Amino acid sequence: QVQLVESGGGLVQAGGSLRLSCAASGRTFSSNAMGWFRQAPGKEREFVAGISRSGEWIDYADSVKGRFTISRDNAKNMVYLQMNSLKPEDTAVYYCASRTNFYPTRSTNDYNYWGQGTTVTVSS
Secondary structure (H helix, E strand, O other), rough: OOOEEEEEEEEEEHHHHHHHHEEOOOHHHHOOOEEEEEEEEOOEEEEEEEEEEOOOOOOOOOOOOOOOEEEEEEEOEEEEEEEEOOOHHHHHEEEEEOOOOOOOOOHHHHEEEEEEOOOEEEEE
């Protein structure tokens, strides 16, 4: 069992930065791949970034590549999403997710555990 709690969301102007954090409980954290997803109002939840359980394999959605950075600290059971050069279209609820596999995927169906989400609002 893994419990996930996101934090770090807020209101920021376009071009600004935010750092999201995801705190995980449970002894299996280091065995799980982790992902960040987001859901804008009226839209489906979409993949943002994923990281393997070792941290060596990372994947990004094309829309955030070069602007967002995912990282993890297995000693602290933490996953992070550094978001730079934010755009109004990045506005969404951001979710942390965990799957019991080495590699992350881009499908929400592949993740076993989800956090409650943290809201990011980017003003123009």
